[in-house]
Amino acid sequence: MTAKRSHNTTSFGMHDLPPEQQETLRKAKRVEKINILTKVAAVILIYAVAGNSQAMKAAWIEDALAILPPLAFLVAIRFISLKPSPRHPYGLHRSMGIGHLVAAVALLVFGTYLLVDSAMGLFVGEHPPIGLMEIFGITMWSGWLMVVVSIIVIIPAIFIGRINAKLAPVLHNKVLYADAAMNKADWMTGVATSVGILGVGAGIWWFDAAAAIIISFDIISDGVKNLRGSLADLIDSRATESDSRTPHRLMADVRDRLREYDWVDKVDVRMRDQGQVFHTEAFVVPPEGRTPSLAELEEARTTCADMDWKLHDLVIVPVGEMPAEFVAQIDEKEQ
Amino acid sequence: MKPQRSTIRRIIQVIMTCGLTFGLVACGGHYPADPEGSLNRISGGTLRVGISHQPPWVDTSGGEEDPEGIEAQLIADYADSINAEVEWHEGGEEQLIGLIAEKELDVVIGGLTSQSPWSSDAALTTSYAESLGVDGNTAQQVMAIQMGENAFMTSLERFLLEQDIDQQVPEEMRP
Numbered sequence: 001m002t003a004k005r006s007h008n009t010t011s012f013g014m015h016d017l018p019p020e021q022q023e024t025l026r027k028a029k030r031v032e033k034i035n036i037l038t039k040v041a042a043v044i045l046i047y048a049v050a051g052n053s054q055a056m057k058a059a060w061i062e063d064a065l066a067i068l069p070p071l072a073f074l075v076a077i078r079f080i081s082l083k084p085s086p087r088h089p090y091g092l093h094r095s096m097g098i099g100h101l102v103a104a105v106a107l108l109v110f111g112t113y114l115l116v117d118s119a120m121g122l123f124v125g126e127h128p129p130i131g132l133m134e135i136f137g138i139t140m141w142s143g144w145l146m147v148v149v150s151i152i153v154i155i156p157a158i159f160i161g162r163i164n165a166k167l168a169p170v171l172h173n174k175v176l177y178a179d180a181a182m183n184k185a186d187w188m189t190g191v192a193t194s195v196g197i198l199g200v201g202a203g204i205w206w207f208d209a210a211a212a213i214i215i216s217f218d219i220i221s222d223g224v225k226n227l228r229g230s231l232a233d234l235i236d237s238r239a240t241e242s243d244s245r246t247p248h249r250l251m252a253d254v255r256d257r258l259r260e261y262d263w264v265d266k267v268d269v270r271m272r273d274q275g276q277v278f279h280t281e282a283f284v285v286p287p288e289g290r291t292p293s294l295a296e297l298e299e300a301r302t303t304c305a306d307m308d309w310k311l312h313d314l315v316i317v318p319v320g321e322m323p324a325e326f327v328a329q330i331d332e333k334e335q
Numbered sequence: 336m337k338p339q340r341s342t343i344r345r346i347i348q349v350i351m352t353c354g355l356t357f358g359l360v361a362c363g364g365h366y367p368a369d370p371e372g373s374l375n376r377i378s379g380g381t382l383r384v385g386i387s388h389q390p391p392w393v394d395t396s397g398g399e400e401d402p403e404g405i406e407a408q409l410i411a412d413y414a415d416s417i418n419a420e421v422e423w424h425e426g427g428e429e430q431l432i433g434l435i436a437e438k439e440l441d442v443v444i445g446g447l448t449s450q451s452p453w454s455s456d457a458a459l460t461t462s463y464a465e466s467l468g469v470d471g472n473t474a475q476q477v478m479a480i481q482m483g484e485n486a487f488m489t490s491l492e493r494f495l496l497e498q499d500i501d502q503q504v505p506e507e508m509r510p
Contacts, residue, residue, distance in 0.1 A: 127370055127483020129458030132492040139496055141367055141489060151350070158342055191346050195353045202356075203368030205483050 012080045013091030015277050015312040024170040029077060031167070032070035032179070035160045039067045042153035049142070049149045058117055058212070059150065059193055065110045066157075066186050069103035069179035076175065080276050090313070096175060096275030100230035103178035108223030110185060115216035118209040127205040130197065143201045147194040154190030157183040169242055172310060173276060174229060177242055181222040188215045239273040250278065250311060254304050258282055258316070261300060263292040268322065280304075280314040283326055292318060367485035374417075374487040377441060382419040384410055385431030387445030391505055392476070395425050405464075405503050406444040406478065413494045432456050435481055442491070448474035458482045463495035466508045473510040476500075 011017060017025065046060040076099035084091040120126075133142035161183030168176035192211040199207025229244030239248040251271045258267045266285040271278050282304070286292055292300075297316055305314045365374060386402050388395045394404040401407070402423060414421045424431070424440060428447075434440040435457045447453070449462050462475030478495075480488055501509070 127481075129483050129488060130367060130485050131458070131488045132461050132496065134461065134496060139493065143367060147350075155343075187346075191349060194350055198350070198353050200483070201367040201485065203370045203485075205370040
């Protein structure tokens, strides 16, 4: 919000952001900073309560892992706001893709750790010991304290997860989506932990582990989904919507826009997601005897690039016929 | 804001329902409860205690007589408080902890501290006294019991925390 900070929130590389995206980005950065602070506080708080108790050890490892997605987001934002340079002619947009990969791996490790740790506990018949604790001169069952702390630390996660899920589509930012999933995983683990501890208190020793196993499947599936999505973007798959599946609508938009020119006979587009913005190549076959002039090409390029802030890095390639290595990318969507 | 509030409400509902259910399950018994029912068995029955010579905490130099030492006395007093007979089993720490893991003993004493490497085989109680060890570091004294017998654990811990044990630690071992 300060002048110092605003210099890198108005553009991604050469791409100037529209006001709505600038505002959303500012919000996202603020939310992620708060996110990191709450996670650090949660780790300290849980560590203080859990001490050497096994039951809550998982909880603070999870909160420590949950610091990774917002950290990846904030670091990547710094890089993608840099202008392209001779050494980095495409800009540094892929940093957001790497951030997405980091967040996805964090999510997957989180879920896998929870599953393996709980399954092992269940397998060897580990009965979690939860004894008394003296705090400020009051002696109480530490289970109560663990339940209270688990509930306190999930409250920010619920809100941050929801806010991120709202901001992510505006910015087309998959790290924010992954972080929303991470926060969901975080609060679900918190609920499972408290329910599990109450169950252990009732003498059902396997309850804690069973509750954790059930939610670990949900977290692992989110992790796998994000990992596939981030890898797909990094290996130059066709640009997709934020579900990492549906072809991005801008591909068809660019093609349809170009079709309207009289100097275009055949046109097809290939578009890859660089993590935050797209890199687009439109191949155009002009009709016989109607080669577009440089001015026409330039006008068409500007028109297409201005259709969306993610499209600024767009080239139009006039060709005699479609190159053999070119594969049309949007047929699937039309069927 | 609407979905957020309903999520939180749902979470609170889940926890309240579980708390209520578990409360009812535990009704008539203890909360926290013992999966293996240790406290009920020991109260008015026998407390099986593993002892490992480690003065001033446990002193077994008396041979056939009952062991002496701060922790031996504490256990004897605790057993009295729940009308239990004490059955002493002397041995090395490693073997005694093995017997705890096999549920053959209820508690092991012998100058154990919270830094004990046995924490994956036995549950360590909360610390009830501080002392200076031979290595010159301050240690938190604990006892070892069976994993997850939380009613017995909290009952023993409550008894220990009510005693003024720091005063019984020899002058030269006080931190």
